[in-house]
Amino acid sequence: MAKRKLVLHFPEESIEKPITYHLVKDYDLIPNILRAHIDENEGTLVMDLKGSAEQIEKGIAFLKEHNVRIQEAVKDITIDRDLCVDCGACTGVCRPEALTIGPEDWKLNFDNDKCIFCELCINTCPVRAIKLLF
Amino acid sequence: MAVTKTYEEINEKIRRGEAVVVTAEEIIDIVKDVGVAKATEKVDVITTGTFGPMCSSGAFINFGHSDPPIKMTKVWLNDVPAYAGLAAVDAYIGATELSETQGMAYGGAHVIEDLIAGKNIKLESKAYGTDCYPRKEIITYVNKNTLNEVYLFNPRNAYQNYAVAVNSSARTIYTYMGTLLPRFGNATYCNASQLSPLINDPYYRTIGIGTRIFLGGAQGYVAWQGTQFNPKQARGENGVPLAPAGTLALIGNLKDMSTEFIRAAIFHKYGTSLYVGVGVPIPVLDEDIVEKASVSDKEIYSTIIDYSVTQRSKPSFGRVSYAELRSGKIEINGKKVRTAPISSYSKARKIAETLKEWIKQGKFYLQQPIENFSLDQTFKPLEIVNEEEI
Numbered sequence: 001m002a003k004r005k006l007v008l009h010f011p012e013e014s015i016e017k018p019i020t021y022h023l024v025k026d027y028d029l030i031p032n033i034l035r036a037h038i039d040e041n042e043g044t045l046v047m048d049l050k051g052s053a054e055q056i057e058k059g060i061a062f063l064k065e066h067n068v069r070i071q072e073a074v075k076d077i078t079i080d081r082d083l084c085v086d087c088g089a090c091t092g093v094c095r096p097e098a099l100t101i102g103p104e105d106w107k108l109n110f111d112n113d114k115c116i117f118c119e120l121c122i123n124t125c126p127v128r129a130i131k132l133l134f
Numbered sequence: 135m136a137v138t139k140t141y142e143e144i145n146e147k148i149r150r151g152e153a154v155v156v157t158a159e160e161i162i163d164i165v166k167d168v169g170v171a172k173a174t175e176k177v178d179v180i181t182t183g184t185f186g187p188m189c190s191s192g193a194f195i196n197f198g199h200s201d202p203p204i205k206m207t208k209v210w211l212n213d214v215p216a217y218a219g220l221a222a223v224d225a226y227i228g229a230t231e232l233s234e235t236q237g238m239a240y241g242g243a244h245v246i247e248d249l250i251a252g253k254n255i256k257l258e259s260k261a262y263g264t265d266c267y268p269r270k271e272i273i274t275y276v277n278k279n280t281l282n283e284v285y286l287f288n289p290r291n292a293y294q295n296y297a298v299a300v301n302s303s304a305r306t307i308y309t310y311m312g313t314l315l316p317r318f319g320n321a322t323y324c325n326a327s328q329l330s331p332l333i334n335d336p337y338y339r340t341i342g343i344g345t346r347i348f349l350g351g352a353q354g355y356v357a358w359q360g361t362q363f364n365p366k367q368a369r370g371e372n373g374v375p376l377a378p379a380g381t382l383a384l385i386g387n388l389k390d391m392s393t394e395f396i397r398a399a400i401f402h403k404y405g406t407s408l409y410v411g412v413g414v415p416i417p418v419l420d421e422d423i424v425e426k427a428s429v430s431d432k433e434i435y436s437t438i439i440d441y442s443v444t445q446r447s448k449p450s451f452g453r454v455s456y457a458e459l460r461s462g463k464i465e466i467n468g469k470k471v472r473t474a475p476i477s478s479y480s481k482a483r484k485i486a487e488t489l490k491e492w493i494k495q496g497k498f499y500l501q502q503p504i505e506n507f508s509l510d511q512t513f514k515p516l517e518i519v520n521e522e523e524i
Binding site for chain 1: 185186187312313314315319320321322397398399400401402407409460462472473474475476477478479480481483
């Protein structure tokens with residue numbers, strides 16, 4: 001079983017289509033929606049897509065047919081270790097627990113796989129050490 | 135006979151390079167292993183450390199005189215206002231003052247950090263002009279090498295314990311305790327607990343006016359009791375306060391400090407603050423000192439406070455130990471709540487270790503307080519009254 005984390009951008013004409021349903025029904029994929037958001041420009045879905053590698057490729061092709069723009073690991077949260085003071089303030093707003101701090105060393109840890117790009121940590125960091133790269 | 139030691143005896147050991155120095159973390163296990171009496175014999179100094187945002191911080195600066203001279207009335211440093219209601223070229227830059235051009239993105243704390251880093255700072259001033267100080271305005275650049283005195287003078291640092299902050303409301307709130315998620319979405323705390331200076335000397339036996347300390351990477355001093363000093367706060371049986379209590383006013387030469395131990399902070403939608411690194415050595419004078427300093431996180435409690443209530447008196451959700459807080463989860467009203475520190479424990483540890491090395495290498499000697507703080511004082515609120523009612 002393969003797994004891909006994708007950021008899907010839906011153009012206005014696709015917002016009302018039950019696209020996730022088709023990923024499940026037609027391609028036997030297991031989407032786990034990490035974050036969903038519609039603003040004045042477009043709809044955005046952050047999802048983990050599990051299934052056979054072949055079916056994932058087919059699912060992605062299906063998405064592209066419907067003009068869904070796909071970003072893969074395009075957004076990256078990075079922590080500037082020179083700026084970070086290991087206070088841990090960011091861990092308080094990180095619901096998926098991608099950012100953690102604790103024994104023994106009390107240094108900040110970041111697990112990119114768990115990140116859902118909610119971006120709450122960016123403004124929470126008192127020393128502005130967390131940045132979002134596109 | 136129980137062992138006792140004097141400051142002079144301990145300083146003599148430091149001079150000879152024989153002083154046994156341990157951190158406030160290390161003393162916990164030493165006491166567990168050999169007991170208080172043996173530990174008192176063996177250890178001479180216990181070092182503490184803390185690194186947290188301390189809003190009540192700032193620096194006095196003397197700019198030197200321009201030609202022709204100016205009696206600075208209004209002063210800006212990188213567009214951040216500084217207080218200049220002093221003699222001609224003295225000013226005080228406070229950590230929480232915000233830039234008039236960048237707002238919360240840059241404040242007095244950043245000016246302080248930039249000064250320590252050796253960066254050039256734009257100095258702008260206006261004046262009304264006098265016979266002896268005819269100049270009415272000036273724009274120039276300064277850095278720590280061009281300035282005369284630049285010293286941190288922080289009216290309130292190193293809080294002896296602090297609250298645990300939660301938010302019971304339905305919306306996210308932005309505080310000096312960080313971002314608090316709605317409906318008890320998280321709990322933040324801000325104390326070095328078992329490493330914290332005033333937690334380890336809870337009745338201020340060795341920490342008073344004149345105590346030599348580690349401040350921002352340099353040697354500094356306790357100048358006075360801190361503002362809002364509240365020694366009568368409720369305490370546990372071990373003497374450790376259960377909520378904010380004692381505080382310290384600290385002074386030290388900014389030119390000797392390092393940005394490793396002084397850093398500007400921005401609390402989103404709250405403002406700027408200054409991360410200050412403080413370390414205080416505790417001399418082992420007797421067994422009572424060791425017993426108090428061997429306190430560990432499971433014996434240090436804080437009080438959970440609801441920051442969504444905008445009144446002065448905020449509801450409490452009970453007490454919790456730092457061991458529980460540091461486990462990452464606490465329980466409030468049956469709900470598991472994620473905890474997060476605001477102060478850096480790894481930096482606190484680094485400070486206690488650095489101070490330990492300084493003492494072992496004979497670079498730092500202990501200074502007995504010139505005067506101790508009075509335990510008989512209270513922290514008063516501000517009442518809004520008519521002149522006749524006061």
